Amino acid sequence: MTGRPMGSLTELLGGRYRLLRDLGRGSFGQTYLAEDTNRFNELCVLKEFLPQVKDPAFLLKAKQLFEREAGVLAQLNHPQIPRFRELLRVQMPEGGRLFLVQDYVEGPTFQDLLETRLRSGNTFSEAEVIQLLMQILPVLDYLHGVGVIHRDIAPDNLILRNADGLPVLIDFGGVKRVATLVQQQIGPPVNPTRLGKEGYAPEEQMELGQVTPSADLYALAVTALVLLTGEAPQNLYDAHHQTWHWQERVTLNPRFEAVLRQMLATRPGDRYSSAAAVMEVLQTPQPYSTPSPSPTLAVAPGRGYDATILPVAGGPPVRKKRGPTHGCWSALLGLLLLLGAVGLVWWVAGRWDPTGGSLTPNADNSAGNSSQENAAFSSAEQARKAALQQRRENLGVEGSILVGITDQIFYDRYPQMQGQALSDRAEDADLRAQWDGIAGEVLDILERDLSAAARASLGQYSGGDLDRWTQSLLERNVGRAALVDLSRAKFADLFPNWAGGEVLEQPIGQIWYGLADDRFRALQSGDRLEEIRFAEGTYRQSVRDRLEPGSGRVYLLNLREGQFMRLNLQAPAGATRLSLYLPSPTAEQPYLLTAAPETSWSGQLTQSGYYEIVVVSAGSNAFDYALDVAVDNVSASPTPPPEEEEN
Known part of the structure; x- marks a missing residue:
C-alpha cells in the first residue's frame, strides 16, 4: 500500500x-x-x-x-x-x-457477488441482469441530464445496497479525471486518455479521451456481459477484428441480445442515444426489433457507404424504408396523430388548430360551434394563435409538421406532461402559452435557417433523399460523410438536446433533412467547397476563413499513395471538429479522422484520389481559422522535405 x-x-x-x-x-x-x-x-x-x-x-x-x-x-x-x-x-x-x-454504502459490489457465484459454478441470470439495467439506467439518465458522465462503470463500481437491495453507482471517474489533468498540467507526462477500466470503456474513451453518454451505456453493457458469462471483457472481445463473441458463452433472448449489441456498437453514434432510449426498448411490450448486422463500412459514412444505411445526426444508422418516399412521413405523422401517439395530440387530433385557434371538426365537434370553443380563449390568446397560423401559412409549412416538432420540444422541456393533452380550461393557459412560444421558436428556425425550397419539402423528406444527394455529390468528389458533418454541425447548434440522438425518424428529423438539403445545394454550387491545389514545386498551402456557429467547409486534395501529409488547424481551443476522409474507405481504415477535436494530423497516405478535409464549428461564437496543409511530392518516401523537418 x-x-x-x-x-x-x-x-x-x-x-x-x-x-x-x-x-x-x-x-x-x-x-x-x-x-x-x-x-x-x-x-x-x-x-x-x-x-x-x-x-x-x-x-x-x-x-x-x-x-x-x-x-x-x-x-x-x-x-x-x-x-x-x-x-x-x-x-x-x-x-x-x-x-x-x-x-458510505454498505453492501457487496457486484464484482464480489459474481466471484461468490463463480466459486459455486454460477453466474447472474438474464432476468437478474435485465433488472440491474432497469434499476441503474434511471441513474445514468439523471447523471447525463445534468451533464455528468460516470466514465468508469464496472461491476466493482456497483454496490448492492444492503438497506434496500438497490444498486448504487460509486467511484465517479470525474474525480479520477482530476488526477490526470493534474499530471498533464503540472506533473510528469502521462497518458491523458486512460480514463476508465480496460475492457469496459470503449475505444474512443481509452484511446482518444473522448467521453460521451454513450460511453457509459457501452460500459454498462460490458458489465452485463461479465455478470452473465463470468468472463473478463478481454475474453469476450476480439480487439483485432473489433468484434464481440460472447454469444458462444451464453444464450439470451434475441430481444435482449439486440439491445446489448446496439449498446456495444463500435461507433458512439451507432449506440442508443440515451439511457432513456435503452429503458424504453427494455420496457416495450412488443418484441424488440433485432437490428440487421450493419455492413462494416457503416462505421464511416462516406464514399462506399452502404446505400441501405442512413447515418443519423450523431446517432446510430437507421435502416432505410423501401417503397414510396414522398409524402410517406406526413402520412405516418397523420396516422400517429389520429391514434393520439405523438406529442400532446394538441388540437389537430382534438378540437383546435394549435397555430390558429380555429375549430377542426371531429366526432365530438362540428364547425358550427367554433365560436363557442374559441370563446374559451382570451382575446390575447386568440390573437397569438392567429398570428402563429398566419406566419406558418406565409412560410408554407404544414400545420401537422409544426405540431409534431413543437410537441417534441415541449415534452423535452416539460417531461411531466408526457402523455397528457392540453385543454381549453383556464388552468392550462400558461402551458398553452408555453406551447405557442415554442411554436414561435420553431417558426423562427424555419424562417432563418432553412431555405424556401427546404421548407416546402418538410414532411416529404426520407432516406432516399440522402441517397440521391450522396450520388450527386460523388460527381464532385464529395462523400456522404462530409454532407452529414455539415448538417450535423448546424443541427447541433440549433437543437443541442438532440445532437446525439436518433432523430431522422422523428418529427424534428425533418429539420435535419432540410438542413442537409440546403448544405447539399451549397456543396453542389461550390459555396462550401474548395479544392486546395499546390503550385509547381511547392508542397505547402494555407487557407483562411471564418466560421459562424453551426457552419463548416469542405476542402478537397487530389493526392497520391505514398505521399506524406501534415494538417494543422489554427482555431480557438475546442471550437472545431475536424474530419479527414479517404478517397475509398475500407473496413480496416474507414477514415483518418472523423468529427475529432484534434487540430492536427500527419501520416503517410495509403490511397490515391481525392481526400476530404471537413472543418465545422463546435462553438457558440464566430471565429477565424487557418488551415495549413503540407504534402511532400516524393511518393516513394514518407519522409518530409528538409525544410518541413526544420519546422
Missing part, C-alpha cells in the same frame, strides 16, 4: 471524522472508512487527494482542479448515488490535507 501511514491520521480530522480503517488506494489518492462524530457516528468515506507533486504552486493548481470537480459532485442528488458531504481541508504538521467526504 502506498500513501501516508494511518498512524498520522489517528485523531479526529477537522475535529469531526474518526478514521476506522484503510479501504485502499484509488486512482487519485487514499480512501478511508470513517465515523462522523457530528452525526451520531454515521459511517462515511474519506478520499484523500494525493497528487504526486511537491512544488507549492503546482499543489495549489491541483487543489483548484480537485475543488472544481468536487463542486460538480456536490450538485448531484439521487438516491442511488452516494451523497457528497463536504470538501474537507485539514492543516497538519506535514502540510495541508484535502479530503472528499461521501456517504
Whole structure:
C-alpha cells in the first residue's frame, strides 16, 4: 500500500471524522472508512487527494482542479448515488490535507457477488441482469441530464445496497479525471486518455479521451456481459477484428441480445442515444426489433457507404424504408396523430388548430360551434394563435409538421406532461402559452435557417433523399460523410438536446433533412467547397476563413499513395471538429479522422484520389481559422522535405 501511514491520521480530522480503517488506494489518492462524530457516528468515506507533486504552486493548481470537480459532485442528488458531504481541508504538521467526504454504502459490489457465484459454478441470470439495467439506467439518465458522465462503470463500481437491495453507482471517474489533468498540467507526462477500466470503456474513451453518454451505456453493457458469462471483457472481445463473441458463452433472448449489441456498437453514434432510449426498448411490450448486422463500412459514412444505411445526426444508422418516399412521413405523422401517439395530440387530433385557434371538426365537434370553443380563449390568446397560423401559412409549412416538432420540444422541456393533452380550461393557459412560444421558436428556425425550397419539402423528406444527394455529390468528389458533418454541425447548434440522438425518424428529423438539403445545394454550387491545389514545386498551402456557429467547409486534395501529409488547424481551443476522409474507405481504415477535436494530423497516405478535409464549428461564437496543409511530392518516401523537418 502506498500513501501516508494511518498512524498520522489517528485523531479526529477537522475535529469531526474518526478514521476506522484503510479501504485502499484509488486512482487519485487514499480512501478511508470513517465515523462522523457530528452525526451520531454515521459511517462515511474519506478520499484523500494525493497528487504526486511537491512544488507549492503546482499543489495549489491541483487543489483548484480537485475543488472544481468536487463542486460538480456536490450538485448531484439521487438516491442511488452516494451523497457528497463536504470538501474537507485539514492543516497538519506535514502540510495541508484535502479530503472528499461521501456517504458510505454498505453492501457487496457486484464484482464480489459474481466471484461468490463463480466459486459455486454460477453466474447472474438474464432476468437478474435485465433488472440491474432497469434499476441503474434511471441513474445514468439523471447523471447525463445534468451533464455528468460516470466514465468508469464496472461491476466493482456497483454496490448492492444492503438497506434496500438497490444498486448504487460509486467511484465517479470525474474525480479520477482530476488526477490526470493534474499530471498533464503540472506533473510528469502521462497518458491523458486512460480514463476508465480496460475492457469496459470503449475505444474512443481509452484511446482518444473522448467521453460521451454513450460511453457509459457501452460500459454498462460490458458489465452485463461479465455478470452473465463470468468472463473478463478481454475474453469476450476480439480487439483485432473489433468484434464481440460472447454469444458462444451464453444464450439470451434475441430481444435482449439486440439491445446489448446496439449498446456495444463500435461507433458512439451507432449506440442508443440515451439511457432513456435503452429503458424504453427494455420496457416495450412488443418484441424488440433485432437490428440487421450493419455492413462494416457503416462505421464511416462516406464514399462506399452502404446505400441501405442512413447515418443519423450523431446517432446510430437507421435502416432505410423501401417503397414510396414522398409524402410517406406526413402520412405516418397523420396516422400517429389520429391514434393520439405523438406529442400532446394538441388540437389537430382534438378540437383546435394549435397555430390558429380555429375549430377542426371531429366526432365530438362540428364547425358550427367554433365560436363557442374559441370563446374559451382570451382575446390575447386568440390573437397569438392567429398570428402563429398566419406566419406558418406565409412560410408554407404544414400545420401537422409544426405540431409534431413543437410537441417534441415541449415534452423535452416539460417531461411531466408526457402523455397528457392540453385543454381549453383556464388552468392550462400558461402551458398553452408555453406551447405557442415554442411554436414561435420553431417558426423562427424555419424562417432563418432553412431555405424556401427546404421548407416546402418538410414532411416529404426520407432516406432516399440522402441517397440521391450522396450520388450527386460523388460527381464532385464529395462523400456522404462530409454532407452529414455539415448538417450535423448546424443541427447541433440549433437543437443541442438532440445532437446525439436518433432523430431522422422523428418529427424534428425533418429539420435535419432540410438542413442537409440546403448544405447539399451549397456543396453542389461550390459555396462550401474548395479544392486546395499546390503550385509547381511547392508542397505547402494555407487557407483562411471564418466560421459562424453551426457552419463548416469542405476542402478537397487530389493526392497520391505514398505521399506524406501534415494538417494543422489554427482555431480557438475546442471550437472545431475536424474530419479527414479517404478517397475509398475500407473496413480496416474507414477514415483518418472523423468529427475529432484534434487540430492536427500527419501520416503517410495509403490511397490515391481525392481526400476530404471537413472543418465545422463546435462553438457558440464566430471565429477565424487557418488551415495549413503540407504534402511532400516524393511518393516513394514518407519522409518530409528538409525544410518541413526544420519546422
